[in-house]
Amino acid sequence: MDNKTAVAAGVMLPVMEAFYTIQGEGTFSGHAAYFIRLGGCDVGCVWCDVKDSWESEKWPVLSIEEIVAQAKSFPGRKVVITGGEPLMYNLDSLTALLKQEGFVTHIETSGAHPFSGDFDWVCFSPKKFKAPHQSIYAVANELKVVVFHKSDFEFAEKHASLVNRDCKLLLQPEWSKANVFTNQIIDYVKSHPNWNISLQTHKFMDIP
Ligand code: SF4
Numbered sequence: 640m641d642n643k644t645a646v647a648a649g650v651m652l653p654v655m656e657a658f659y660t661i662q663g664e665g666t667f668s669g670h671a672a673y674f675i676r677l678g679g680c681d682v683g684c685v686w687c688d689v690k691d692s693w694e695s696e697k698w699p700v701l702s703i704e705e706i707v708a709q710a711k712s713f714p715g716r717k718v719v720i721t722g723g724e725p726l727m728y729n730l731d732s733l734t735a736l737l738k739q740e741g742f743v744t745h746i747e748t749s750g751a752h753p754f755s756g757d758f759d760w761v762c763f764s765p766k767k768f769k770a771p772h773q774s775i776y777a778v779a780n781e782l783k784v785v786v787f788h789k790s791d792f793e794f795a796e797k798h799a800s801l802v803n804r805d806c807k808l809l810l811q812p813e814w815s816k817a818n819v820f821t822n823q824i825i826d827y828v829k830s831h832p833n834w835n836i837s838l839q840t841h842k843f844m845d846i847p
Contacts (some may be wrong), residue, residue, distance in 0.1 A: 642700050649729035650753070653678035653698040654693070654706060655722075656687055659713040660768045660788040663841025666781050666807055667745065671715040674847075675706060680724040682749050682769040686813050693765055703733045707740055718772060720756070721747040726772075727842055730756030750775030763806075765798050769793075786820045787813040795834075810839040 646652035655678040661671045679695030680687075689699070700819055710718055720730060726748050734744050734756040745760040750771035754761075763779035764821045765771045785797035792810075799808050810827065812820040828834045841847065 641772065645702075646700060646728065647705075648701050649732045649756055651700045652728055654696045655689075655698045657706070657709055658847050659715060660847050661837050661841060662717075662719060662846065663844070663846070664811060664827060665783055665837050666725070667717070667760070668837070668840055672717040672719045672745070673713050674714055674719045674721055675710070677720065677722045677725045677728060678725050680722055681727065682724055682751050682766050684766050684768050686785075686815065688814065689723070692718075695723070696724075703736050704798050706733065707736050707742075710742065711740060713761045715805055716742050717745065718742045719745045719747060724749055724751055724760050726750065726752040726754060728755075732756060748775070750779070764800075765793060765794075765804070771798075777803065779803065781809060782805045783809040783811055785811050785813050785845065786824055787816055789823070792823075799833075806833045809837040810834055810840065813844055814839055 642651060655676045657675045659673045662668055662670045678692055678698030680693045716813040727748060738745050738757060745759045746758050749761045749766045750763050751769040753772050760780050761778050762781045762783055763775050764783045782798055782802050784791060810824045812824055824836055828836055
C-alpha cells in the first residue's frame with residue numbers, strides 16, 4: 640500500500656506535531672493530555688493561529704502504530720486529536736488502536752468533514768469559513784465557539800440549537816480580540832447562563 644492509499648485508509652496520517660502538555664481550553668482545561676496535531680486543513684479561518692498546519696504535504700506521514708507508540712512514552716492516558724482539521728482523515732483505525740492501548744480519546748474539530756473515530760469527548764468548534772457536516776451535531780459533547788466578531792454570539796446560538804441537549808456550551812474569546820470581547824462574553828454568560836466561558840489558559844501559562 641503506498642502512502643496516499645494508507646492515508647486514505649487512515650492507517651497512516653500526516654502529523655504536524657505531537658506533544659505532552661496541559662489542555663488549556665474547554666471542559667478539560669487543566670488536565671494533562673498528549674496532543675496529536677494532524678496536518679491539513681481546508682477551513683481557512685482568518686485568525687487561525689496554526690496556519691502552518693494547512694498544507695498536509697509539509698508534514699511527515701506516520702503509521703498509526705508509530706503515533707500510538709510515541710503517545711505511550713508519556714504517563715498521561717488522555718489523547719487529544721487536533722489539527723489542522725483532523726476529520727479530513729478517517730480516524731477509525733487510530734482511535735481503535737489508542738483505545739486498545741488504554742487511552743481516553745478526545746477530538747477538537749470544526750466538524751467540516753464527516754465524523755469518524757471512536758471518541759470519549761468531542762469538542763465541536765464550528766467555523767464560519769466552512770459549514771459543518773451534519774454528522775457532528777449528534778456526537779458533540781462540547782460546543783466551543785470562538786468569539787472574534789459580535790455576530791459570533793448569534794452564530795453560537797444557531798449551532799447550540801442543533802446539538803444535543805446535554806452538550807456543553809462554551810464561548811471563548813479569540814486571543815487577539817480578548818480585550819474587546821471578554822467583557823461582552825462575561826455579560827452574555829450572566830444573561831444566558833446555559834453558556835460557560837472558556838479561556839485559552841495555556842497561553843497565560845506560556846505552554847503549547
Ligand atoms: S479549522 Fe482550525 S486549523 Fe483550520 S483554519 Fe480554522 S483554526 Fe486553523
